[in-house]
Amino acid sequence: MDRVQQREIIEFIISRREEFQNKLLSEAVEVAPKINDILQSGNIDLLKNAEKMVTYVVERKENELISFAKQEGIAWAEHSLTLTLKLEWVHAIRRTVWHYLFKYDQLNTHVVSISDYRAMIYEMETQINDGIDNFLNSFFISYSSYKDELISSQRKIVEHLSAPIIPISPHIAVLPLIGLIDVYRMDTIEEKILMDISNLKIRTLIMDLSGITDMDIEVIHQFQRVMSGVSLMGCEAVITGLRAELVRKMINLDISFDEYASTKGTLQQTLADYLDANLI
Incomplete structure (x- = not known):
């Protein structure tokens, strides 16, 4: 035409x-x-x-x-x-x-x-x-x-909501983690942790893993790198609630968080320790 x-x-x-x-x-x-x-x-x-x-x-x-x-x-x-x-x-x-x-x-x-x-x-x-x-x-x-x-x-929003960093004092915060953690979610957790440490001036981050039953090998290695990042930010990392199954896997893989974080039995004990020490 x-x-x-x-x-x-x-x-x-x-x-x-x-x-x-x-x-x-x-x-x-x-x-x-x-x-x-x-x-x-x-x-x-x-x-x-x-x-x-x-x-x-x-x-x-x-x-x-x-x-x-x-x-x-x-x-x-x-x-x-x-x-x-x-x-x-x-x-x-x-x-x-x-x-x-x-x-x-x-x-x-x-x-x-x-x-x-x-x-x-x-x-x-x-x-x-x-x-x-x-x-x-x-x-x-x-x-x-x-x-x-x-x-x-929407998934990113959900993932951010599923990794809530809760301030319990001007410089101390708690991060309770539950459910399945894959590589994608660990990326989101890493981003949120490092950003909040900077924005909220967090000096001590208590990460409670009692809601995590298992992690893939790749995710464990990635979590170790996150701990390294927390340390580089000048923040003390405290890990609580590690389950026996997860600890056995870490032992078999010869993986330890000792270099970057301290570990304690439960979140309740950890909070009590900080309260007793007048850090909160």
């Missing part, structure tokens, strides 16, 4: 906007009843956006089309709208566009050879379908990327 024909098609559709929208809604059986809810909850105007998408596709505005698809992907991901609805909506747009291209062709008959007509139809089909497919591809990538970032961010 040349530019004149592209503009004619867009004007043809816009001049029949209400008819076009009704046809589109009739094609999108599942989406149509939800269109107002989507507008109210996500401020996403499906009908207006459909017209914008069609304009970009017909006029071959690829950069604008891809940018718009990315915006749509983020908007749908932000408001947890399902991909099933989006897929049905875009396919409904595709069918509706072809319906109006057929009507446009009927009203604008040109005297051309059969071979030229077939070539024109083939070019039009390629342009429309490729444009819509490019939109879908960019939309899905944007949607998926945003969801992945959101999940990662």
